[in-house]
Amino acid sequence: DAKTTQPPSMDCAEGRAANLPCNHSTISGNEYVYWYRQIHSQGPQYIIHGLKNNETNEMASLIITEDRKSSTLILPHATLRDTAVYYCIVREHSNSGYALNFGKGTSLLVTP
C-alpha cells in the first residue's frame, strides 16, 4: 500500500470548516483513498472514499488533487462531536479481503 502522511494534530473552531490534509505521493493508479475516524474509546467509523473525482456525502467532502498525490477531507461545519483521530488510508479497491493499515492519523480537536 502507498504510504500516507498526515499532520499529528489540528484544531478547529466549532462551526468552522475542518480541512484535514493527507499526502500519498506514491499512490498507484488502482488505489483508492479512504478516510475513517475514531472517537475516543470507540471503534473506527467509515467516512468516505474516492479514486480521483471529488466525493461528497452526508458526513464530509473528499477533495483529491489532479495528480492524486494528496487529498483533503473537509468537514464543512465542525461540531464538538467531530473531535476524533482521523485516518487517511490508501488501498486497492478489491475483493481480496485485506485489512486496513492504520497509521497514526490526525487528532482533530474542535473547540467551542
Place this chain on the structure above:
Amino acid sequence: GAVVSQHPSWVICKSGTSVKIECRSLDFQATTMFWYRQFPKQSLMLMATSNEGSKATYEQGVEKDKFLINHASLTLSTLTVTSAHPEDSSFYICSARAALAKNIQYFGAGTRLSVL
C-alpha cells in the same frame, strides 16, 4: 448503514482465565472479519483475518494458540483470549467487510479488556 455489534464492551478478568469476545454483523453477511488490538495512545494493530468457514490468518507475532478465532457463520466471529495475563490488557476491536462492499469495513465499538 451496516452495523457491527461487539460484546462485551468491557470485561475484567483474573490472570489465567479465558475471555471470549463476540463480533456480529447485524444487517449484512460478512465474508471476512478482522480483529485489531489497540494499546493506549497507539493506532490499531491488526491481529488476524478470518474468513467464514476457514482458519484465521494471524499477523506475525500474534500467537494463534493464545488468541483463538472462530468464524463459524457469515454473521459471527469470536475471539477468545486464553490464559489471559496483564500484558493482554488492551482495547480489542473487530471489523467486518460485506461480500460486495469492497474495502469498506465496518467496526464494532470495541472491547476493553483488563486482566488483573
